[in-house]
Amino acid sequence: MNAIFKCFRWALPLLLVISTPALAHTGEGITGGFMSGFLHPLAGLDHVTAMVAVGILGAFLGRPAIWVLPVVFPLVMAFGGVIGVMGIPMPYIETGIALSSVVLGLFIVLALKMPLWFAAIIVGAFAIFHGYAHGAELPTAANPLAYSVGFVISTGLLHIAGIGIGELIRWPAGVIIARAIGGIIALAGVGFLTGAL
Template identity: 50%
Template sequence: MRYTARTALAVAAFSVLPQLAFAHTGVGAVHGFDAGFAHPMGGLDHLLAMVTVGVFAFQLGGRALWAVPLSFVALMAVGGALGVGGIDLPFVELGIALSVVVLGAVVALGLKAPLALAMGLAGFFALFHGHAHGTEMPMDASGLTYGLGFISATALLHVAGLGLGMAIGRFGETHGTRYVRGAGAAVALAGLGLVTGIL
């Protein structure tokens, strides 16, 4: 419970900071936040990847509980700024789909990656997710509020993933681990469906 509260507060606090990266000006602040918040929630690829980041952080435990989600949020903000600024990033859709496969596989295999590697992996894929958010920003939206919207939604999805991991973990050391890894395998399979266009 101590880690859950600490993680939720850290993610919520950090979610406010990356809005400073957005320089796009526009109108419709409320519309911008709503559109930004809805974007990660409206795509299966974003949902699966972001929740799985939380589950992955839960598996690693310790400082990873907050560091892995925060690295995703931070690099997603960078990717979003690139997208808003019209700076191209190659293979965005493939990168997003592969993030679901790789993150799901990492959870399925129960890999105990070093913290720096786990943060780098999450941050790398976050660039693609952020770029997609940035390039799909509505023309009449405020860049600041749109960015705050998708960052807030992402933070909530990470917290949901942490909560899911903790809830499954209550089944015990053996069964809980098995169920968490099974969930990762299901996510990886869904990712393969996204890569191949089946989903």
């Protein structure tokens, strides 16, 4: 455990210096269709880290979490998106998004074993923030349906990437790598958090 924290001690000051507000949520709206939706999650490091973390956490918790968590996230994210489209006010969106990387990353670093229902609630709660941010941008899209399809596919691929990383835990060295990536995700979340506050 100490070795993991020592590896990332140098990264925190660097992340604090280069931190910016969450990148996937400019507040300027979106345009285009499928490709715009597909590329949007990949352009925001805050979204990438959270999606990958969900996949890694699912792999760490084992079956059925390995597929339940990556299904829960987009389903609840859609609900958050509807709230955003409706324009219902919701405070601390960027803070919630940043905290998703911090908390999920720490769960991975610490290799916490938790009941599936608890993990699903945590993942779902963070999904609302991610969905809301994108839903609030959605009404300005030229083709909201095509955009949404591209967005969901891209998000699913990020979950699969996380599951692939999480599957490294089958080997002793892989556990260290997966937990180290969790540490990077948590530190990135601290950077996002400083930009959001």
